[in-house]
Amino acid sequence: MSFNALIVIALGYVLLLFTIAFMAERRAARGHSNWLTSPWIYTLSLSIYCTGWTFYGAVGYAARSGLEFVTIYLGPTLVMVGWWWVLRRLVRIGRAQRITSIADMVSSRFGKSTPLGVIVTVISVIAAMPYIALQLQSVTLSFAVFAQTEGVGWEQNDFNFTAFWVAIGLAVFTVIFGTRNLDANERHHGVVIAIAVEAVVKLCALVAVGIFVVWGIAGGPSEMLTRIDQSDIVLWNQESGRWISLIFLSGAAFLCLPRMFQVLVIENADERHLHIASWAFPLYLFMMSLFVVPIAVIGLDLMPAGSNPDLFVLTVPLSEGRSGLAVLSFLGGFSSATSMVIVATIALATMVSNHMVVPFWLYLQGNQQAVISGDVRHVILLSRRLSVAGILLLGFVYYRVSGGGTALAAIGLISFTGSVQILPAMIGGIFWRGATGVGAAAGLITGLVIWVWTLFLPSFGVDAVISQTVMEQGPYGLSWLRPQALFGANGLDPLVHGIVWSMILNTAAFILFSLVTFPAPLERLQGAQFVNVFDHSSAAPAWTGAATGAEDLLIMSQRILGGAEAQAIFEAEALRQGKVGYLPDVTSDFIERLERDLAGSVGAATAHAMIGQLIGGSSVSVEDLIAVADEAAQILEYSNRLEAKSKEQERTARALRAANDKLTALSIQKDSFLSQISHELRTPMTSIRSFSDILRDGVTSDAEHEKYAGIIYDEAVRLTRLLDDLLDLSVLENGQVELRAQTGHLSDLLDRAVRAAGLHEGPLKIIRDRASEDVTLTTDIDRLGQVFINLIANAQKYCDAKAPHLMIKVSEDSTGYLIDFIDNGSGIAPDKQELIFEKFSRVADGSKAGGAGLGLAICREIMQRLGGEVLYLAQSRGAAFRVRLPQVKTTTALEKT
């Protein structure tokens, strides 16, 4: 078996994995991912827990420390069997919240906190460094074993060279399959299939070596047991403290290692896969551990003293001349190491890129433009690829610095301890609503510091980072800070010491700071969603056991979507199911689609709550209600805005309508005004024209002649008066009238008005109380006189009493003088009283009175100008008008105009 042949085999194996991964990706891309997402693949992918350290190191561990290695398998077994409900919760949250990594998990829980994401990422990367170094070391050592058996001398350079190229190879594979594209769920079918194959290879290899050892060398199980009994392994004194610590550590690491979180939660296709994995994975672990002790015992017996027990899995078959078995074993170890490194780097690269590089890049961009431009995808992929390379480089650097000197198992446990610092924040986060981001950060940082000080830095070796003096006496002579005896805790096993202190102080800080700080709103919301994930997440097979009628769903959908649309959806579904009619079977598939449709209208939370209520499959939780209220508030706000807008439009429309009405009314008024004027002008003109025509014909008698000439004269006067009135009114209405204030005596003014009204022409008798008329006025006497004349003339024209008389009464009140004109006629009908002051509103029939109906309109205008008013006294028996003349304000009103 030449060394070169081994390299060819290794490369061939890698090529095979490439092919498998590639084909799996192709199948997944085409949607044929059924068997890719089976629970068996899931279970096998979990086997990345068993790394090169487990493959080689477990035997070495057994050879050095007896049965203690079993703890490494017991921890995960206990978690899978006893704590599967924690796993289920993690998986559910991971799906519901679209978690992409353990850093994302912690960050999301505590209000999508960027700092927490960074802290978890930093812890994970630091903790993974020794582990990756360990894998490089195991592969390198296994190469060296083959090289040495062939007699090729290996120098340190060769080790470094091999480790470097292994790192490069792993980086290439990881970049190709781990960062090929961006999947929303961060799932990597190709990688999962490849590690499932590797899981089978490493199990087969270890079992094959074990069978060879038990039956080929020892000669059967009973002989094997005898040899085990005689070996030193069983004599090792097992410390219970260390056992408990290690079981806890491995169990916690199973949950907290980034790569385990990746395969357990992120790559999980279906929550139900956990059921099978909960017994199948412990079985796998059992198979992996079954032959560890036999191989160790035989190795100790066969191999020369001082040979590395970590490599017994390889060296025992080789020493027995079984090179084929040795190659298989090599491939097993190689598989273990590479699968772990690949998944770990994918997980870490996702974390580094999502929580450190991209936020920083966005910060540098300084605006939101980049997020929209689609540029981001490129940036994320690039940052992931660089992160992969960087993480492997860090692993390589750790390998070089630590010199690969320490035993594999010891490095692995230190790495574990680093990772489990995340445990309090994560478990606390998903079970305790009171946990806060500050608490989580405090716990994480405390744990990280203690871990680095007590375990990580010392792991580089004495004097490498921490000097012997500091180790023994503490920094600056502070003995209570000694890395392996914190606070004077002497005599503890260094690992147990580190685990106990870091976890206790981490948890204490987490709880303490959580209690004294108050979570931000987003943190509280996220906390509620994480802690109550089973109450209201829809990630699970959502609406199984639906016990509702399609009618109910249809009615509800119609309420939300509207009749036609809802019916269309239901009919389409019925058609799809091949059913007659419009009501489909209520399958969970259909309900999920319906919920999405509804969510488009009313929001996801409302849709879920409404369907939940109908289906009865899930009770409506407080969080659902909060979410519903939230959506309702948004909808309310939206509709309020709409309403405000429509109110505004309504107001505008109303104003426009009013303006339009006014214009229309004005236009009608103008039309009717013109029509009235036309009528009033044409009527006298008709008479004038007609009679002048008759007179011109010269066929009339003298009596007729005189009569017709009289008519012509009267009508001409009437025309003139009409035109005067019109002009007067126009001037008054336009406010162009010039008022001339004079001082006069009311009594004199009334005398003149009575005279001017031409009372000699009628029987109207005027009744006056001259004593009350002894008032001196300062106003536009002529205009006021015009009003009086109009009122007296009206009485003369319209008073229908047999012995008509008009009473003129003058009185005084606080506002000024009141001059009433009351006749003894039948008055004005109540329904006409409103109209009498309007233009052309002749109340009396016909035009016998000769007026054009402008008089009262003119009176009203004049009194308005004079600062007073003229009004009709409705309660009076006859027609009664009152002129109110302000005493005090007259002068001011006049000055104004």
Added chain:
Amino acid sequence: MGKRVLLIEDEPNIIEAISFILSRDGWTVHTHEDGTSAMAKVLALPPDVIILDVMLPGRSGFDILRDLRDNEVTKATPVMMLTARGQDKDRELAMRLGASLFMTKPFSNEEVRNHVRNLMEA
């Protein structure tokens, strides 16, 4: 004894003028000043030609015209409408309601004479 013309008009001077003109032309002129009772007056006569003012106290000339055209006795009687408002829409309305002629005030005496003659001959 000439043909009978009924003049329904409320302006005394216009009544006087038209009566004078038509009497001299050989017509027997009856007059009526009130819109409300105009229809009764028409049926009591009934006249050969009707001259009807639009603006009448109590009832508009258009309403009376409508009644005239609905009545068996008067539906063929020539009616000349008179108005002082002189608007096109009044003319249209009058013609639509079945007026024979429409005359706007003021008018020449000859116009009245000729119109009434023509109406009688038609």
